[in-house]
Amino acid sequence: MEIIFVLIGISLLVAIGFLGTFLWAVRTGQYDDDYTPAVRILFDDEIEEDDSEKREEENNQ
Amino acid sequence: MNQESNNKCFHCGEDCGPAPVLFDSKKFCCNGCLSVYRILNENKLSKYYSLLETPGIKVTVEQEVPRSKFAWLDKPEVVEALTEFKDGELSRIVLYIPSIHCSSCIWLLENLHRLDPAILRSMVNFIKKEVTITFNHDKTSIRKLVELLTTLHYQPEITIEQIEKKEKKVINRRIIYQIGVAGFAFSNIMLLSLPDYFAIQEGLTPTFRSFFGYINLVLSIPVLFFSGFDYLASAYGNLRKRVLNLDLPIAIGMLTLYFQSLYEVISQTGPGYFDSLAGFVFFLLIGKWYQSRTYQALSFERNYKAFFPVAVTQLIDDGTTQSVLLSELKANDRLLIHNNELIPADGILEEGEARINYAFVTGESIPVNKKTGDELYAGGRQQGSRIIIRLTKAVEQSRLTKLWTQDQSRQETGKFKRLLDIISKRFTIVLLLIALSTLLFWLWYDSSRALIAFVSVLIVACPCAISLTLPFGQGTAMRLFGRRGLYLRDSSMIENISKTNTIVFDKTGTLTHPAKHKVTWHGNLLTDEELSLIRSLTINSVHPLSRAVTNSLNESKLIKTENYKEVTSRGIAGTVDNHEIRAGAAVWVKASVEPDPEEGSKVYISIDNEYKGYYLIKNAFREGVAGMITSLTKIGRLHVITGDNEGDKKRLQQVFPYGTIMSFDLSPDDKLQYVKKQEEEGYHVLMIGDGLNDAGALRASTMGVSVADDIYNFSPASDAILQADSLQLLPTVHKLSRQTMSFIRISLGISLTYNIIGLYFALTAQLSPIIAAILMPASSVTVVGFVTGAVHLLFRKWNTQKSNIIDDKTL
Structure with a gap:
């Protein structure tokens, strides 16, 4: 049963790790705006696509 | 319908x-819109247009700003104040752009x-409407960035x-850290307390028990001294000031x-109440956080500084001009005011044809003409050619600015005993x-149990559920109001609305629509x-005025x-179908002006040099005003105060019931005194205004609501901003606030x-940790569930008539 001391210690360390991650995420401002990133991720990078398409076309020719 | 959509810009x-302006076989409403399209x-x-249809912002010719206006952005002190971060050749700035409204804007x-x-x-931070x-x-340079944004019609504010604020804005995330720590401790302490919850005895040696106890003890140290620190500090502060509030029992309980748990763990007499402590702090903080969530993109504390330009063009004696910050202006300075610029301080017109629009001050959008030598007041906007004025006062001494600056602190005339305080x-x-x-009784009856009974009372009396009721009840109501076009400064304003029993209206711009006109013809x-x-x-x-006539x-x-x-301030003329038409002032059409008591602007008309009559143009009442006023009479007495003369009395009497008190010719300071007097007589005033001249009155009232056609544009400091097309909801707002407060009382009872x-x-003296561990979360959850559920049900009865209101997300 003594293993429980170790297990609890480890589980607490893991939990503290998550707490630290959470505090870090808050501190770097990841929770400041919970709307814009959801919109931003849906934008495509069209210019680069256009360029690569052109390059492909050129290569084909 | 189809035709209409085809004619859209x-x-x-x-x-x-x-x-329409045609380009690329597309239609544009004006050259401004076209020029943005061409740049993009x-x-x-051009993907800007494919993400969403017609995402652009229209900027009318009158709103356009001349390039030279941004010269002040090159001043080193301005650059320094605006720069958030600077390193090597890179700078970072944050600009507030109120016109951000859709995903195309973000893109x-x-x-x-x-x-x-x-x-x-x-x-882009869409919620705050900021771009970094x-x-x-x-x-x-910053100036070039602002100019670029302005050409795209995204003008930063x-x-x-x-500029004046020296310290940079710091986002306060402390409460989030506190919640995080409390939540972490709460969940882990609960896990370690499981053996106690299920009374597991088997296989648990005393070593285990004390091991769990000590871990809990360590975990709850940051809960008490970091997460709960604000409560302890506030209770101590209030005690020294001899104020009793809820923080004291909270701190005592914590x-x-x-210390009871500390004693139990060290003496090995029990597991302690660490789970209750952590849960208690966790729930309290959640309530506090919920209460602190308000509309980030709206500003309720604006004074004239938010609305005046930062710099103006000064004319120096040798004829050159320079850009000066407003704070550097003195009396006797000469200023150049271009089309659409604001007059920053009181002054005298020296040169040019002044047509001043005092819409921001009075809510009246039809400009007034001024002659050389006339006095001009701060806050007016010049419309027409540029003028030169000589200041008679510095910015802060001007008639209106003085009113706003004299008491910066919110006046507490609208004070009533808050439910929470009682x-x-x-x-x-x-x-x-x-x-x-309890202590005395047990000392007398069985002194061995006196201390534990005393401690138990302090523990169970913790006002956790009580302190959650108000934030959740009012916060829910606040958010539901927001969906319908009423934006409260903070959630406690619900109580202010429910207390009001007198309603004071400002006429111009509030009851009447600043841009919609009622045009009537008087003559042949x-x-x-x-x-x-x-x-x-x-x-x-x-x-x-011409537009109003055209539209009619x-x-x-x-x-x-x-x-x-x-001809500026005279009128217009032209030949149509071989007839000579003139429209404008009486002298322009050579009409003999008959005296007319009715207030309003007049456009005189003559055809082929024959005077025909005039158009009387008045601001039209907003939609639904009449119906709203009838239901408002149930709340209390109605007052109308206005800076205009009595010309409109008749028209007002058609809408307002008998017994409404109307006062005319009031200066901004009179309005403030008027509301103050009502408050002092014991009435709780709900003041509805819109212009800067109402700012004092709005602040003196129990509940100051400013009506705005565009909620992101300027509105004076107030307790709430009401979208103008939701004005008719006022009676419902009052009723719902009262009902919300009743549910909050019931919830406090629970x-x-x-x-x-x-x-x-x-x-x-039977309290055990397990009972505390059940009671505390159970009470919090039922109370929060009850009060939010009840308020939601209350608002559901009020069908969402308005679908065009922006939802919470965009605020």
Whole structure:
């Protein structure tokens, strides 16, 4: 049963790790705006696509 | 319907009118919209239009700002104040852009680097309507960035306060950290307390018990001294000031829980109440956080500084001009005021034709003409050619600014005893009395259990559920109001609304629509042909009065106008179908002016030098005003106060019931005194206003609501901003606030019941950690569930008539 001391210690360390991650995420401002990133991720990078398409076309020719 | 959509501007979606600007086989309503389209198209940014239809912002010719206006952005002190971060050749600034409204805006503003290579990256915060731009300050400047944004019709709003404020804005995330720590400790302590919850004895040696106890002890140290620190500090502060509030029983409860548990763990007499402590702090913080969530993009504390330009053009003796910050202006300085610029301080017109629009001050949008030597007041906007004024006062000494600056602190005339204050005072006193009598009783009856009974009382009396009721009840109501167009400064304003029993209206701009006009003809009867002659002439002018006449005649057909001319502050003339038409002031059409008591602007008309009559133009009442006023009479007395003269009394009496008190010719200071007097007589005033001249009155009232056609544009400091087209909801708002407060009272009753149940265990000295661990979360969850559910049900009865209101997300 003594293993429980170790297990609890480890589980607490893991939990503290998550707490630290959470505090870090808050501190770097990841929770400041919970709307814009959801919109931003849906934008495509069209210019680069256009360029690569052109390059492909050129290569084909 | 189809035709209508075909006539929409490709950029902004507004109706293009009779003469759309055509380009690329697309229709545009004006050259402004077209120029933005061309810039975007040339830079391969036309995706802006494919994300959403007609995302653009229309900027009318009158709103356009001359390039020279931004010269002050090159001043080193301004650059320094605006720069958030500077390193090597890179700078970062945050600009507030009120016109951000859709995903196309986000896309365009985050692709600014394609328009100016000196911009490294730009990030939009949609909720705050801010864009953060990182740029190379050797290759571009803040001024150029602002100019770029302005050409795209995304004009940033930079205020004097931003420049004057030396310390940078710090986002306060402390409460989030506190919640995080408390939540972490709460969940882990609960896990380690499981053996106690299920009374597991088997296989658990005392070593384990004390091991769990000590871990809990360690975990709850940050809960008490970091997460709960604010409560302890506040209780101590209030105690020194001899103020009783809810923080005192909270702090007592927290400390008792902690030290009792500490004692139990060290003496190995029990597991302690660490789970209750952590849960208690966790729930309290959640309530506090919920309460602190308000509308980030709206500002309720604006004074004139948010609305005046940061700098103006000063004319120096040698004839040159320079850009000066407002704070540097003195009396006797001479200023150049261009079209559409604000007059920053009181002064005298020295040169030029002044047509001043005092819409921001009085809510009246029709400009007034001023002659050389006339006095001009701060806050007016020049419309027309540029003028030169000589200041008579510095900015802060001007008539209106003085009114706003004289008491910066919110006046507490609208003070009434808040429900929370009453409850917490009584609660604390009763609690301390019960605890002391328990102690005395047990000392006399069985002194060995006296201390534990005393401690138990302090533990179960923790006002957790009580302190959650108000934030959740009012916060829910606040958010539901927001969906319908009423934005409260903070959630406690619900209580202010429910207390009001007198309603004071400002007339101009609040009851009347600043841009919609009621046009009536006084004079000879006009034939259809004459009507179309008049319309053909007036359609050429952008003057608001001409527009009002044009719009009122929109059924008449248009004929081509020749020899059109416009003389500022006189009128317009032209030849239509071989008839000479003149419209404008009485002298312009050579009419003999008959005295007319009715208030309003007049446009005189003559055809072929024959005087025909005049159009009387008045601001039209907003939609639904009449119906709203009838239901408002149930709340209390109605007052109308206005800076205009009595000309409109008749019209007001048609809408307002008998007994409404109307006062005319009031100066902004009179309005403030008027509301103050009502408050002092014991009435709680709900003041509805819109202009800067109402700012004092709004602040003096129990509940000051400013009505705004565009909620992101300027509105004076107030307790709430009401979207103008939601004005007719006022009676419902009052009713719902009252009902919300009743549900909050019921909910307070429920939480007190829990405290009484707990007291039974405590008084009989039977309280165990497990009972505390059940009671505390159970009471919190039921109370929060009850009050939010009840408020939601309450608002559901009120069907969402308005679908065009922006939802919470965008605020």
